[in-house]
Structure formats: structure tokens, C-alpha cells
């Protein structure tokens with residue numbers, strides 16, 4: 029039997045993509061902010077409720093260049109319960125990450141613990157909307173306002189999720205998205221930043237193109253982080269279908285919940301009040317004693333049956349060897365550390381058959397001693 033992967037990329041109908049790219053054979057405008065790029069940017073700003081947006085080559089460089097375009101210095105308060113990219117963007121921008129613990133329910137940055145982390149060197153807060161759960165955007169906005177800090181959200185998980193009717197692009201000074209092939213919406217590889225300040229946007233758009241403000245002048249220190257026309261065309265196709273994909277994922281989620289809700293020692297994440305979820309992931313947290321098997325035992329048992337679940341996020345980014353023991357997860361972020369040891373993301377994508385969900389749930393429940 030084919031292994032069941034944790035995710036499977038959505039593809040638009042082949043003919044639709046062919047039609048979308050056909051013009052490129054005539055125009056020969058293949059990259060450098062052509063017509064497809066412009067169209068996708070406009071449509072995404074509307075979909076994400078962003079005042080402004082720019083497309084970039086991936087989510088990681090959206091974060092990294094955003095931090096640099098904000099001209100931040102010193103310390104950035106962030107969370108270690110995230111993908112490697114978030115912390116690497118901070119460190120590679122010459123900034124110091126300061127880790128704040130997460131809320132045990134949403135697994136996003138705990139606003140009650142942010143103020144204790146603020147020092148005279150703090151310049152920004154970089155929280156992550158985890159699994160499409162929204163951070164407490166109101167509390168974080170208040171704290172940032174009180175202390176004159178910028179807020180940059182890592183919104184890679186939040187595409188299509190809505191809080192109080194608004195998309196994730198509406199919040200913070202900047203919100204960065206990933207359009208990687210494994211995400212709810214993708215451009216194969218790709219990303220974007222939604223932002224409030226137009227001057228920031230002009231700097232960001234120069235920085236993604238070697239800092240050029242005209243063909244002879246590099247006004248900023250930049251690099252190459254442009255999204256080409258072929259990937260923008262993929263985005264235009266996928267955006268037409270993204271609500272359908274979210275709807276299909278909601279049925280998969282419903283099937284998981286029906287089968288797994290109420291199992292002792294197995295925690296499912298509640299849908300937040302006033303949130304329209306995007307069903308990006310299906311995380312389950314195991315309590316080894318109450319469930320009768322540890323997260324790692326369940327992961328291995330599923331793997332034996334060809335079901336590839338993912339320990340996500342594990343380990344905490346603050347534990348990576350590239351930081352050479354600079355951080356202390358046990359001391360700094362015990363709640364995040366505990367979650368990272370207990371969480372497992374089960375396969376989740378729109379085309380996942382409900383019978384397969386049934387089989388995955390059976391395999392999980394069989395692990396109980």
C-alpha cells in the first residue's frame with residue numbers, strides 16, 4: 029500500500045494552469061514583477077484583508093527581509109514553538125531572539141508572559157499563528173503599543189483562517205505568509221508579506237530585487253527574493269480553489285473529531301471562539317499515562333503501518349544545535365517544551381479519504397496498552 033503522507037499538495041486542474049501560463053510564451057515576461065505577479069498580489073491583499081502586500085520567493089525570506097526592512101536592532105521577543113525559519117530569520121538578521129512561553133491551549137505566544145521579557149534592547153515581537161490558531165492579536169497589539177515595539181507575525185499557518193471576520197493579513201505591522209507546496213495555499217515555493225506602512229513596503233520591494241530603486245541605483249542592501257510569473261500563475265489558479273480545499277479539509281477534521289473526541293489521554297485542539305479555521309493541520313497531544321502510549325510510540329507504530337505523521341513542532345527551535353546551547357528551553361519555555369514532546373500532527377489534506385482517516389484513527393487507538 030502507498031504510504032500516507034502527513035500532507036499532499038493541492039494541484040489545480042492541469043488545463044487551468046496551462047491556460048494561465050500560455051500568455052507567458054507571447055510576452056516572454058517570465059519574472060521581475062510582471063502581470064501575473066501584479067494580479068496575484070492584488071487578489072491576495074483582498075483575500076487576506078491586508079492594506080498592502082508584496083510577494084516574495086518564499087516564506088522564510090519574507091520574514092527575514094521584513095525584519096531587515098523594519099531596520100530593527102537588539103532583541104526580538106518570539107516563540108520557540110515554531111518552524112526553524114522563524115528563529116533563523118531573527119538570528120540571520122543580526123537580532124537576538126528572546127523566547128517567551130506559549131499558552132497551553134492555543135500554543136501561541138502567551139501575552140501574559142511577554143512583558144517580563146521586554147528590556148531596553150527590545151525592538152519587536154514576532155509571534156506565530158500556530159496550526160491556524162490566532163495569537164491573541166489584541167493583547168499583543170496593546171503590549172507593543174505601550175512599549176513602542178513593532179509586531180511581525182509569522183502567519184505561515186494562517187492562510188485562509190479568519191478572526192472576527194478578517195484574514196490574518198489584517199494584523200500586526202507585518203504578517204508573513206508561506207506559499208510552500210505543503211501549505212493550504214501554495215505557489216510551489218513562494219511567500220508574501222502583508223503590511224500597514226507604505227514606506228516599509230517600498231523598502232521591502234527594493235530589497236527583494238537587490239535594493240534597486242531604478243536600474244542603476246541600489247538604494248538599499250538587498251538580495252534576490254522575487255516570485256516569478258510561473259509561480260504567480262500557480263497562485264492565481266490555486267486561489268480560485270482555496271475555499272474548496274478548506275471546505276474539504278473541514279470534512280476530514282470532522283471525521284477525525286468524531287472518532288477521537290473523548291479518548292482519555294488524547295487532547296484535540298478546540299476551535300477558537302470567533303475564528304473561521306483553515307484546517308491546516310490536525311495536531312493531537314498525548315498524555316502517555318492516561319493514553320497508554322507516548323507520542324513517540326504512536327509515531328513509530330503509525331510509521332510501521334505506512335502512516336507518516338509528523339512531530340511538529342519538535343524539537344523547539346531554541347534547542348537546535350546551530351544555537352550552540354545559547355538558550356535554555358527547560359528554564360525559558362517549559363509549556364512549549366512539554367507540548368513539543370507530546371504533539372503529533374496526523375495526516376491532513378483535502379483529498380484525504382474519510383476511510384483513510386478511519387484507518388489512521390484505528391491505528392492511533394490500537395497503540396493503547
Ligand SMILES: *Cc1c(COP(=O)(O)O)cnc(C)c1O
Pocket residue numbers: 086087088089110111113114156182184185205206207208217218219
Ligand atoms: C512553512 C513555514 C515557514 C517557512 O516558509 P517557506 O515558504 O518554506 O520558506 C516559516 N514559518 C512557519 C511557521 C512555517 O510553517
